Amino acid sequence: MTLYEKTFENNPTPYEIKGLSKHFGKFKALDDVSFTLPWGKIVGLLGKNGAGKSTLMRSMLGFLRHEGQVLLDGFELKHRDHELFNQVAFIPDVNGLDDRLTVKQSWDYVKAMNPHFNIERSERLFARSNLPLNKKVSKLSKGMKTKLYLLITLSLDVRYLILDEPTLGLDIAFRKEFFNIILSEFFDEQRTIFISTHQVEEVEDILQEIIFIDNGRIILNEDVEQLKERLHVLSLPADRQAELDIYKPKVINSALGFVSAVVDSSVKIEGAIYSRPKLADIFMEYVGGSHETV
Amino acid sequence: MKQYKALIIKEWHTHRNTFLVPSYVLAVFLLLSTLVSVFARIRYGAPTINLNVSGSFGAMLVLRNLHYLMSVVLGWFVIVISLQLNDNLLNHDFQKKCEIMHGSQPVSMVKVLAAKFTFSVPMMMGQYLILAILSSLILSAVVAFLGFNSWIMGLKAMLSPALLVFVSMMVLSSVMWLFSSVFRKKAFLNLYVTLIVIESLRMILIHLWGVSNVFSPLRYYIQAFTMPFSILNIQSTQVSLVMESVFSQQNLIRLGVSILMYIAGYFIYRRRELS
Numbered sequence: 001m002t003l004y005e006k007t008f009e010n011n012p013t014p015y016e017i018k019g020l021s022k023h024f025g026k027f028k029a030l031d032d033v034s035f036t037l038p039w040g041k042i043v044g045l046l047g048k049n050g051a052g053k054s055t056l057m058r059s060m061l062g063f064l065r066h067e068g069q070v071l072l073d074g075f076e077l078k079h080r081d082h083e084l085f086n087q088v089a090f091i092p093d094v095n096g097l098d099d100r101l102t103v104k105q106s107w108d109y110v111k112a113m114n115p116h117f118n119i120e121r122s123e124r125l126f127a128r129s130n131l132p133l134n135k136k137v138s139k140l141s142k143g144m145k146t147k148l149y150l151l152i153t154l155s156l157d158v159r160y161l162i163l164d165e166p167t168l169g170l171d172i173a174f175r176k177e178f179f180n181i182i183l184s185e186f187f188d189e190q191r192t193i194f195i196s197t198h199q200v201e202e203v204e205d206i207l208q209e210i211i212f213i214d215n216g217r218i219i220l221n222e223d224v225e226q227l228k229e230r231l232h233v234l235s236l237p238a239d240r241q242a243e244l245d246i247y248k249p250k251v252i253n254s255a256l257g258f259v260s261a262v263v264d265s266s267v268k269i270e271g272a273i274y275s276r277p278k279l280a281d282i283f284m285e286y287v288g289g290s291h292e293t294v
Numbered sequence: 295m296k297q298y299k300a301l302i303i304k305e306w307h308t309h310r311n312t313f314l315v316p317s318y319v320l321a322v323f324l325l326l327s328t329l330v331s332v333f334a335r336i337r338y339g340a341p342t343i344n345l346n347v348s349g350s351f352g353a354m355l356v357l358r359n360l361h362y363l364m365s366v367v368l369g370w371f372v373i374v375i376s377l378q379l380n381d382n383l384l385n386h387d388f389q390k391k392c393e394i395m396h397g398s399q400p401v402s403m404v405k406v407l408a409a410k411f412t413f414s415v416p417m418m419m420g421q422y423l424i425l426a427i428l429s430s431l432i433l434s435a436v437v438a439f440l441g442f443n444s445w446i447m448g449l450k451a452m453l454s455p456a457l458l459v460f461v462s463m464m465v466l467s468s469v470m471w472l473f474s475s476v477f478r479k480k481a482f483l484n485l486y487v488t489l490i491v492i493e494s495l496r497m498i499l500i501h502l503w504g505v506s507n508v509f510s511p512l513r514y515y516i517q518a519f520t521m522p523f524s525i526l527n528i529q530s531t532q533v534s535l536v537m538e539s540v541f542s543q544q545n546l547i548r549l550g551v552s553i554l555m556y557i558a559g560y561f562i563y564r565r566r567e568l569s
Contacts, residue, residue: 054569063397063568080564085400098392100308112300113399149395 014038015060015088015160015192019068022052022059022216029055030066031216037160040189042206044224045196046283047213053196054093056213057164061090086116089153093165095145099138103131103148110152122155125185143174150178154185161186163195167202175202204279214287228276231285235260235273243269250288251281261285297401301409304396305383309413312379313421316372320425324432357437357444361451364433365426366522369459372422373519376414376463377470381481383410384474384563393568403564411556415467419460426452457540458522461549465518468552468559475559478566489515518548 015037022030030052037043047053059066062081070077077084097106107126111117126133131140131148140148146166153161161182167175183206187193197203210227212220220227236244241259244252249261262277262285306313387393396406430452434445473488474481493512499505525539539545 058569061398063394065565065567080397080403080566082400082402085398090394090398092394094391096392096394098304098308098387098395099390101304105304105307109300109304110399112303113297113401115400 016071017056017060017068018071020056020059020070021067022055022064029216030059032068033213033216033218034068035211035218035221037192037194038209039159039192041208042187042193042195042203043209043211044200044203044207044279045194045211045213046200046279047196048287051213052216053213054164055216057090057162057194057196061088061162085114085158087158088160088162089156089158090162091146091149091153091164091166093168095142095149097137097145097149099136102134102136103140104133106137106148107133107152110155114156116157118155118157121185122151125151125154125181143170146170146174146178150181154181159191161191161193163193163197165196165198167197167199175199179203179206200279200283207279210279212283212286220286224279227282230265231262231277231282232265232267233260233275233277233281234263234267234269235275236269236271240269240271249285251284297399298405298409301401301406302413305409305413308386309379309382312375312382313413313418315375316368316421316425319371320368320429353442354444354447357442358447358451361430361433361444361448362455364429365452365455366459368426368429369422369455369462369522370519372418372425373459373463373466376418376467378482379414379418380410380467380470381474383414384471384559385478385481388478397568403560407560407563411471414471415463419463422459422463423453423456426456454536455522455525457536458525461540461545462518462521465521465548465552466515468555469515471559472555472562475563475566514548521545 017036018034020030020033021028033052033056045053045056055064058064060070062070062077062079062084065079072084072087075083098109101109107122111119111122129147129151131144131151137145137148150166163182167178170178179202182193195203195207207224210220210222210224211218222230234244235258238254238257238259241252244259244261244263247261247263247267249263252259252261258273262281387396427449430448431445434448437444437448470481470485473485477484489512493510496508496510499508525536
């Protein structure tokens with residue numbers, strides 16, 4: 001039992017980020033970021049390109065030196081603290097597997113390196129997959145590589161799974177399979193998934209909490225259901241846009257003779273149509289800019 | 295221990311081709327030598343080699359030096375590969391973009407770097423010993439075919455520079471280790487550029503300002519490289535003289551400095567950011 005596990009037995013506290021800042025030269029990539037990853041939740045991280053998502057995740061994992069505190073089970077994590085990986089597994093945005101190894105060698109490597117490797121679960125996952133064990137990782141397709149990384153990661157008995165754009169560049173069938181495997185094999189009330197993705201529509205239904213990040217700052221951190229209760233999409237005929245402008249929404253969408261915007265759910269206008277907002281719409285309302293960046 | 299073993303196995307899977315270059319080259323050399331010998335035998339008949347240089351003692355001296363030189367050349371080759379291996383071991387994970395995968399394992403940096411050190415220095419030393427013994431046996435077999443019994447003498451001569459090869463490997467590898475931990479790319483080039491720049495500055499100091507006794511890293515490096523050659527004139531039977539030369543005060547200082555370089559390399563490597 002590691003020091004972290006012993007502490008968790010006595011005094012369980014979640015993964016906490018306090019006042020995290022990160023500079024790359026003069027550029028401030030993260031600015032006083034604070035939040036807590038609770039247990040048993042799927043938390044999404046949304047931000048435009050360059051907003052600081054990957055920097056935040058890498059800083060949380062101790063890969064980058066930073067100012068502020070990262071606490072896991074009450075312990076402050078230092079730069080390159082290997083003990084963290086007794087509790088946390090990570091899949092990066094670029095396929096980071098070792099191309100020089102075969103599938104079997106990669107599997108054996110992590111099995112021997114990680115004391116939390118669940119052999120029984122792993123064998124079951126690999127048996128169900130069609131991964132060619134003796135093939136070099138470099139010879140696998142992008143989808144196969146991601147699947148291998150996922151299966152190896154899901155073989156670990158850890159409490160936090162951190163995913164940084166894990167399905168970037170993969171086809172829709174594989175993306176669906178990816179999230180299905182995660183939900184069925186990893187997620188329970190004791191485990192937390194923290195995920196950043198551009199395909200927000202695909203994870204919208206599974207996310208329980210959402211964090212918006214922009215220019216290195218957290219601009220929203222809220223329960224998804226509460227957020228969708230708190231806001232709604234209000235649509236009016238295009239000739240009544242002035243009535244919508246009063247509430248100064250950052251983004252007004254026009255389509256089929258109607259204008260619509262995300263506003264507070266207390267806002268009521270006679271003759272308007274109300275609907276439940278999508279996360280992408282809420283994100284645009286908070287951050288502004290083009291839809292393509294979500 | 296399980297993690298350490300897994301790390302060594304991973305290094306073997308990912309760097310075995312570089313690691314085995316000395317064995318490959320020796321195998322090719324032996325194969326070519328055999329082919330040339332067979333061809334010469336068929337074309338020109340049995341060889342008539344006269345090893346009687348100033349009597350049989352002279353012949354033995356020639357054979358002894360031949361074994362010794364072969365061992366030193368083999369040692370140098372193994373050292374050069376070991377230097378390249380240092381760079382590959384510390385930087386290929388970064389260059390192959392799999393640093394995060396390896397950095398996401400719950401294993402201490404001490405174990406990670408200990409496995410890399412074991413693979414690049416002690417295991418290379420082991421390979422050198424095996425190749426040196428094998429070369430000696432093959433050379434002795436060839437010489438026996440010509441009528442000389444040099445088995446024991448050959449082995450002793452082949453192994454006498456071994457400890458100096460080891461010291462040389464430790465000293466040179468530690469410099470490369472330090473540079474590889476500082477530079478993620480082109481560590482080899484940066485090492486030699488640094489040595490040349492420092493040497494140029496040193497020469498300027500000496501010639502313009504008449505400063506003397508300025509430490510020369512380039513000379514330190516070259517001396518470490520030529521170290522295995524320094525006991526050529528000491529007979530293999532004079533074990534105490536060999537040991538005296540290996541464990542001289544100067545070599546002990548060099549080994550001390552190399553340990554400091556390994557430790558400095560550890561701290562620099564540990565401070566690296568992964569992105």
